[in-house]
Amino acid sequence: MQLVERQALIGGNWADATSGKRFAVLNPASGSEIAAVPDCGPAEAQAALKAAATAFQSWRQTTAAQRSTVLRKWAELMLANQDELARLLTAEQGKPLSEAKGEVAYAAGFLTWFADEGRRAHGGVVPSHRADARIVVMKEPVGVVAAVTPWNFPLAMITRKIGPALAAGCTIVIKPAEDTPLSALALARLGEAAGVPAGVVSVVTTRSPADVVGVWMASPLVRKLSFTGSTNTGKLLMRQAADTVKRLSLELGGNAPLIVFDDADIEVAVRGTIASKFRNTGQTCVCANRILVEDGIYDRYAAALAEAVAALKVAPGEEDGAAQGPLINQPALDKVERHVADATAKGATVLTGGKAHARGGLFYAPTVLTGMTSDMALASEETFGPVAGLFRFEGEAEAIALANATETGLSAYFFTRDLARAWRVAAALEAGMVGINEGVISTEVAPFGGIKQSGLGREGASEGLDEYLESKYVLFGGLSA
Ligand SMILES: NC(=O)c1ccc[n+]([C@@H]2O[C@H](COP(=O)([O-])OP(=O)(O)OC[C@H]3O[C@@H](n4cnc5c(N)ncnc54)[C@H](O)[C@@H]3O)[C@@H](O)[C@H]2O)c1
Numbered sequence: 326m327q328l329v330e331r332q333a334l335i336g337g338n339w340a341d342a343t344s345g346k347r348f349a350v351l352n353p354a355s356g357s358e359i360a361a362v363p364d365c366g367p368a369e370a371q372a373a374l375k376a377a378a379t380a381f382q383s384w385r386q387t388t389a390a391q392r393s394t395v396l397r398k399w400a401e402l403m404l405a406n407q408d409e410l411a412r413l414l415t416a417e418q419g420k421p422l423s424e425a426k427g428e429v430a431y432a433a434g435f436l437t438w439f440a441d442e443g444r445r446a447h448g449g450v451v452p453s454h455r456a457d458a459r460i461v462v463m464k465e466p467v468g469v470v471a472a473v474t475p476w477n478f479p480l481a482m483i484t485r486k487i488g489p490a491l492a493a494g495c496t497i498v499i500k501p502a503e504d505t506p507l508s509a510l511a512l513a514r515l516g517e518a519a520g521v522p523a524g525v526v527s528v529v530t531t532r533s534p535a536d537v538v539g540v541w542m543a544s545p546l547v548r549k550l551s552f553t554g555s556t557n558t559g560k561l562l563m564r565q566a567a568d569t570v571k572r573l574s575l576e577l578g579g580n581a582p583l584i585v586f587d588d589a590d591i592e593v594a595v596r597g598t599i600a601s602k603f604r605n606t607g608q609t610c611v612c613a614n615r616i617l618v619e620d621g622i623y624d625r626y627a628a629a630l631a632e633a634v635a636a637l638k639v640a641p642g643e644e645d646g647a648a649q650g651p652l653i654n655q656p657a658l659d660k661v662e663r664h665v666a667d668a669t670a671k672g673a674t675v676l677t678g679g680k681a682h683a684r685g686g687l688f689y690a691p692t693v694l695t696g697m698t699s700d701m702a703l704a705s706e707e708t709f710g711p712v713a714g715l716f717r718f719e720g721e722a723e724a725i726a727l728a729n730a731t732e733t734g735l736s737a738y739f740f741t742r743d744l745a746r747a748w749r750v751a752a753a754l755e756a757g758m759v760g761i762n763e764g765v766i767s768t769e770v771a772p773f774g775g776i777k778q779s780g781l782g783r784e785g786a787s788e789g790l791d792e793y794l795e796s797k798y799v800l801f802g803g804l805s806a
């Protein structure tokens with residue numbers, strides 16, 4: 326396999342951990358080792374941070390056009406290596422190759438998007454409050470950014486940070502998830518080829534995240550943390566950030582409702598449910614987690630959904646036609662099995678799946694459960710696996726109440742053909758992102774993020790650049806009136 330890097334990128338140098346320690350990266354479909362990478366610690370974290378602080382002084386002096394050129398070239402190299410990057414991503418993360426290829430393009434899209442946005446980071450001239458003074462507002466880069474990213478989208482969750490950070494003139498130190506470091510290292514190699522200067526981007530791989538990230542969180546040199554991962558980890562890092570008042574972008578957990586109203590087009594609703602619930606084998610932060618179905622359509626929809634889910638091909642991601650890959654690791658599989666066992670013990674019925682797949686290992690049969698109730702674990706916890714739990718409701722008010730009965734608020738979906746209802750329900754749902762008659766809404770052009778305990782800030786869109794900029798207001802006084 327090409328593009329496999331076996332060293333970390335520390336301040337422009339490809340290096341082993343000073344301890345010599347390494348850890349294996351496994352293929353979740355087979356359990357076989359793909360490669361081993363450095364198990365870095367505080368020494369490497371400090372070296373990467375020092376290099377980023379030094380590089381920041383020169384990178385911030387480049388023009389927006391120069392930074393844009395580098396980001397565009399990087400995106401071009403990603404697309405030129407799309408097949409190789411996708412094969413590597415599928416090998417370490419498990420998703421079907423078709424989805425991995427889609428992620429490469431999606432990830433490159435953030436670099437292209439912010440290559441353009443960075444050239445629009447305008448400040449402004451403010452109408453002065455005094456005749457002898459003029460006021461301007463300048464946009465300046467935040468500084469050194471620490472990025473901590475998850476395993477489920479090992480490329481896109483990184484470029485969603487690198488893009489705006491570098492476009493703004495920041496430098497960045499990255500700690501990728503221990504399950505999927507190879508995609509991050511391959512990305513960094515392409516960045517080097519695109520002209521990213523030494524120290525501007527570092528990738529520090531480790532099996533001990535707290536040891537590496539703890540150095541960055543304690544240092545005043547890091548002016549911003551951009552984190553994507555679970556809400557619990559996000560809260561922990563948020564507390565650590567307080568000591569040095571770091572800027573925060575937090576993309577955390579979800580528990581998305583997907584509502585099917587009586588007037589929905591069943592085929593559209595089933596297609597949208599499959600797209601939302603089973604993308605990346607259900608291991609997506611914006612996956613539908615609770616399926617709320619109105620009484621009048623419930624039985625027809627449940628039968629149609631179960632038929633479609635039963636037809637999903639479960640296989641290693643590189644196999645032709647694979648629609649569902651393995652779970653990322655044993656704890657992820659254990660959680661899926663716990664949610665299904667809890668639901669059936671409390672009265673839910675399995676329409677399809679409901680057990681480990683015949684392939685064994687980390688493969689689980691895509692599942693549809695009916696008769697779900699709010700006391701079940703799946704109702705309040707993010708399953709992060711291929712399980713669609715159907716809850717019954719009567720009337721719009723009950724649907725909204727059920728949908729909003731969660732501490733998170735990342736995404737929500739609903740299916741209806743009533744335009745007035747579409748506006749009412751979209752306004753009533755407590756979520757940062759809403760899909761109407763659509764199950765996949767993620768794009769670099771729209772602000773991605775959640776409310777409540779799903780996080781802070783937005784990624785992508787024009788707003789995504791603001792997360793990496795500071796406003797400096799300058800008053801020119803003593804001017805003749
Ligand atoms: N909102 C979003 O955009 C988004 C996107 C993807 C995943 N997620 C969420 O992430 C979760 C799944 O991802 P995960 O299992 O990798 O989450 P996780 O929080 O376990 O890990 C995320 C990252 O944090 C690191 N980490 C873990 N503990 C740490 C610590 N004590 N100090 C420093 N770093 C630490 C991990 O090594 C990893 O790189 C789900 O809840 C999912 O909803 C959210």
Ligand SMILES: O=C[C@H](O)CS(=O)(=O)O
Pocket residue numbers: 477478481608609610611767768
């Ligand atoms: O896990 C959620 C990520 O944000 C993936 S996507 O942006 O929804 O594709």
